[in-house]
Amino acid sequence: MEPNLRANIVKLYLIKTSKWFMLFMPIIVLFYQDNGLKMQDIFVLQAIYSIVIVILEIPSGYLADVLGRKTTLIIGTILGFCGFVIYSLSYDFWGFLTAEITMGIGTSLVSGSDSAMLYDTLKAGNQKEKYLKFEGKMVSIGNAAEAVAGILGGLLAEISLRTPFYAQTVVAFIGIPAALMLIEPIRQEKIKKMNFKDILQIVRYSLYEHTHLKWNIIYSSVIGASTLTMAWFVQPYFNYVDLELSLFGVFWTLLNLSVAITSFVAYKVEYRLGQVKMIVFITLLLPLFYFILSQIDVIWGITVLFLFYLMRGLATPVLKDYINRLTESSTRATVLSVRNFMIRLLFAGIGPFLGWYTDHFSLSQALALASIAFFVLAVVAGGFFLKTRRLSNRNMHQ
Secondary structure, eight states: OOHHHHHHHHHHHHHHHHHHOOTTGGGHHHHHHHTTOOHHHHHHHHHHHHHHHHHHHHHHHHHHHHHOHHHHHHHHHHHHHHHHHHHHHOOSHHHHHHHHHHHHHHHHHHTTHHHHHHHHHHHHTTOGGGHHHHHHHHHHHHHHHHHHHHHHHHHHTTTOTTHHHHHHHHHHHHHHHHHHTOOOOOOSSOOOSOOHHHHHHHHHIIIIISHHHHHHHHHHHHHHHHHHHHHHHHHHHHHHTTOOGGGHHHHHHHHHHHHHHHHHTHHHHHHHHOHHHHHHHHHHHHHHHHHHHHHOOSGGGHHHHHHHHHHHHHHHHHHHHHHHHTOOGGGHHHHHHHHHHHHHHHHHHHHHHHHHHHHHSOHHHHHHHHHHHHHHHHHHHHHHHHHHHHHHHHHHTO
8 A cells, every 4th residue: 555545544543533532521411501501401402413413414425425535524624623612612502502513514524434535545555355454443543532531531620611622622623634634545436526316316226226235224223323322321321320420431431442442353353253143243232231231220230331332342343344345436425424324313213212211211111122122123124134145145146
């Protein structure tokens, strides 16, 4: 691989770090409350943020295919930086809402474009077979950054609850020069001009015409929604098992480090197990961990959370790689954005109901319900994934 393409990977790692080094996460609720927001206001903010991402997820991926991954990443990192500038200077709901919308647009532009840039960089260097290895490293670096930031953010909050946002603004800025210095790999096929019909055609192709790709995306979305949902159950579960509040940040950090560890070796595990066994393990174990957690109300139940997060670290890069194998460079960012869109769509449908169920019944019952829901969805999607895989392989050899 040429030196300038190899340098691309380092720059993508910097962008990932600037995105995931979230110093504000350990104190975000306290920060909102300190500025007069109620819990209802907080949930409205996060709902709007998710809606912005859902609306823009696929168009932003298509934009990356039209304008180029570099241009989209530059715009995305600039908006991410601007979002934290606005946060640092805001003191009420409307200021925070402006920041969330700005950051939501920026996140949508970066999402999918970074993975597409990585794959195309490796392809240009005749090393596309190493994508899973490098994607695993990128996920690992992102989660490691989030883990370290969890501890540092808590320490910065001792100065003031706003200090982590000042520091976050500096961190977010790092992504801008990294994006500016990226080298856009030459693609054999490139969409020449933007056309909304092209977006619909790619979505139709991904979710209807290419059956095996469709079930890859659906299965990956179900698993992604299950891991995203668990992330919002973590802190309530800490409370459920009476974990000391001072240890929340430490255990949050350790959970993210566990994802980083398994993401780093995901390509080795997948190579040893093979695709079929990998899908079976993911399908069975993630819902099982939900169910086990629903039955344990003592502190050692946190070990099950660690097992869940270890499995999450394996699943994320592996399932992305399966989709990349079936996707052309000219539409890769758009297809990956279809996947991210589906994850958030599923989460938007399942998450709020599970939250309501927790409030009206119990965390234990909500976890059990989530276990059943994700098991059924994963079995159905995984079954079609494997069935269409066999048909696809058969057609290739005819």
